[in-house]
Amino acid sequence: xxxxxxxxxxxxxxxxxxxxxxxxxxxxxxxxxxxxxxxxxxxxxxxxxxxxxxxxxxxxxxxxxxxxxxxxxxxxxxxxxxxxxxxxxxxxxxxxxxxxxxxxxxxxxxxxxxxxxxxxxxxxxxxxxxxxxxxxxxxxxxxxxxxxxxxxxxxxxxxxxxxxxxxxxxxxxxxxxxxxxxxxxxxxxxxxxxxxxxxxxxxxxxxxxxxxxxxxxxxxxxxxxxxxxxxxxxxxxxxxxxxxxxxxxxxxxxxxxxxxxxxxxxxxxxxxxxxxxxxxxxxxxxxxxxxxxxxxxxxxxxxxxxxxxxxxxxxxxxxxxxxxxxxxxxxxxxxxxxxxxxxxxxxxxxxxxxxxxxxxxxxxxxxxxxxxxxxxxxxxxxxxxxxxxxxxxxxxxxxxxxxxxxxxxxxxxxxxxxxxxxxxxxxxxxxxxxxxxxxxxxxxxxxxxxxxxxxxxxxxxxxxxxxxxxxxxxxxxxxxxxxxxxxxxxxxxxxxxxxxxxxxxxxxxxxxxxxxxxxxxxxxxxxxxxxxxxxxxxxxxxxxxxxxxxxxxxxxx
Numbered sequence: 001x002x003x004x005x006x007x008x009x010x011x012x013x014x015x016x017x018x019x020x021x022x023x024x025x026x027x028x029x030x031x032x033x034x035x036x037x038x039x040x041x042x043x044x045x046x047x048x049x050x051x052x053x054x055x056x057x058x059x060x061x062x063x064x065x066x067x068x069x070x071x072x073x074x075x076x077x078x079x080x081x082x083x084x085x086x087x088x089x090x091x092x093x094x095x096x097x098x099x100x101x102x103x104x105x106x107x108x109x110x111x112x113x114x115x116x117x118x119x120x121x122x123x124x125x126x127x128x129x130x131x132x133x134x135x136x137x138x139x140x141x142x143x144x145x146x147x148x149x150x151x152x153x154x155x156x157x158x159x160x161x162x163x164x165x166x167x168x169x170x171x172x173x174x175x176x177x178x179x180x181x182x183x184x185x186x187x188x189x190x191x192x193x194x195x196x197x198x199x200x201x202x203x204x205x206x207x208x209x210x211x212x213x214x215x216x217x218x219x220x221x222x223x224x225x226x227x228x229x230x231x232x233x234x235x236x237x238x239x240x241x242x243x244x245x246x247x248x249x250x251x252x253x254x255x256x257x258x259x260x261x262x263x264x265x266x267x268x269x270x271x272x273x274x275x276x277x278x279x280x281x282x283x284x285x286x287x288x289x290x291x292x293x294x295x296x297x298x299x300x301x302x303x304x305x306x307x308x309x310x311x312x313x314x315x316x317x318x319x320x321x322x323x324x325x326x327x328x329x330x331x332x333x334x335x336x337x338x339x340x341x342x343x344x345x346x347x348x349x350x351x352x353x354x355x356x357x358x359x360x361x362x363x364x365x366x367x368x369x370x371x372x373x374x375x376x377x378x379x380x381x382x383x384x385x386x387x388x389x390x391x392x393x394x395x396x397x398x399x400x401x402x403x404x405x406x407x408x409x410x411x412x413x414x415x416x417x418x419x420x421x422x423x424x425x426x427x428x429x430x431x432x433x434x435x436x437x438x439x440x441x442x443x444x445x446x447x448x449x450x451x452x453x454x455x456x457x458x459x460x461x462x463x464x465x466x467x468x469x470x471x472x473x474x475x476x477x478x479x480x481x482x483x484x485x486x487x488x489x490x491x492x493x494x495x496x497x498x499x500x501x502x503x504x505x506x507x508x509x510x511x512x513x514x515x516x517x518x519x520x521x522x523x524x525x526x527x528x529x530x531x532x533x534x535x536x537x538x539x540x541x542x543x544x545x546x547x548x549x550x551x552x553x554x555x556x557x
Contacts, residue, residue, distance in 0.1 A: 002105075005102075006060040008113045009057075009059040012093065013055040031055060050109050051108055058114065068129070071097060072169075078093060096121030123164060130167070133165065146168035315327050315339070316361040319348050320355040321351075323357065324347070376456070380441040384503050387504060393412055397470075407420070416462045419431055423456045430444055472525055472553075473555065477551065487516050503521060508547040513539075517533060
């Protein structure tokens with residue numbers, strides 16, 4: 001066994017038992033999705049998860065600063081995701097952090113450090129963070145974080161009180177919420193010795209009285225029940241589909257984790273879409289095969305033949321990742337709905353898709369509860385020999401290290417046809433094993449757009465990046481000249497027009513007065529940057545580059 005000092009992080013879901021009792025399947029699916037976010041943040045911060053149990057996570061960090069920064073990133077990201085759900089269904093974590101002496105045994109950590117972190121987690125507010133005084137002393141002057149001193153807290157199985165602090169969490173408007181102060185625990189004064197016999201006697205009398213009352217009540221209930229008729233619910237009729245939609249390609253995968261901090265210009269919803277009521281209809285109309293999103297051409301062929309020509313009761317379900325389920329010729333509309341959803345969800349669960357299936361059509365009527373996913377204008381991508389280069393996961397824009405590893409291990413190793421779409425908030429979605437590059441691009445854009453809430457951009461197709469990927473400056477988001485505040489309004493339309501059909505490398509610079517400079521049709525990134533700065537300097541001063549290719553850029557860290 002190895003003994004060491006470590007920063008210990010403990011997280012647990014508030015009200016997890018209630019969430020499971022209300023909807024076990026949905027809660028477990030969301031837990032898996034949220035755990036993926038937490039695991040990514042912990043890995044990025046250099047932490048190591050050493051134990052999990054149900055909804056609990058225990059991790060160690062090399063420093064208290066890393067642990068607190070990671071905890072703040074996790075809570076802010078999960079708060080954004082929770083905005084998509086009503087308060088009663090939000091899944092919020094409490095987090096406790098301490099520095100303590102622990103013993104490592106077979107990869108697991110034991111000792112007071114682990115126990116205290118778990119107790120601090122229980123003290124934390126829902127969606128909040130509670131730290132020990134040792135942690136506060138380490139991070140107070142290193143992170144721009146506000147704390148509230150809640151004093152010494154007596155916690156279970158820890159002999160001495162633990163001095164604790166609450167971390168002030170940031171609100172939506174950027175301000176900080178002041179944590180609710182918890183009074184320091186104090187021991188209840190012990191009762192005099194002479195009182196105990198009296199207390200025992202009183203409790204015994206009360207117990208006898210309560211037992212007699214409950215016994216009589218039980219007799220009355222039994223007599224009443226004997227006179228009541230017994231009703232047995234009839235079994236639901238079994239239904240066997242006459243046809244089933246072809247199962248999507250097994251290699252289809254979708255991953256769209258949230259970035260720890262969205263770029264300054266990211267203004268998109270980054271939470272997963274809530275599961276709507278099957279009867280809701282935000283996209284009403286008659287079923288049309290060409291308008292079905294997310295699915296491959298093989299499924300569309302099935303919809304155009306078997307589904308479209310089937311009579312009686314039928315239904316079709318799908319999810320954002322492209323998994324589908326259908327039920328034809330059922331005994332009732334309810335049976336068709338249930339079978340389509342069940343078939344779709346089983347396929348999604350088998351592929352570990354975090355997206356929940358929803359009804360798309362019942363009979364020939366669309367009942368899907370979301371609008372069509374936002375899409376960019378076609379063509380969805382184009383080949384340009386001057387900017388196109390081999391795909392490299394390490395250069396994928398706006399992605400964290402864990403995401404780049406996933407792209408390298410899954411996307412880069414897959415066979416054609418495949419494509420990756422990227423959202424302005426850092427969301428991404430890739431499709432593998434499509435029948436063509438065009439199909440993979442279309443499906444990736446549809447799924448990414450549904451998740452991001454705005455149109456995404458295809459950045460890679462098969463083995464190549466199909467847009468310029470800047471390396472001289474740091475990518476911060478998507479560039480849209482029409483609404484870029486640093487460019488004079490009178491010049492924005494001209495910038496949009498000149499960039500619209502420009503091939504090769506492009507760059508945009510702007511000066512203090514807002515006059516833009518353009519570098520167009522360049523053979524490489526540096527030439528485009530130099531051209532934009534020179535063009536800007538003709539009309540303005542203190543020029544700097546704000547965009548390269550389709551991305552906004554800023555100084556490297």
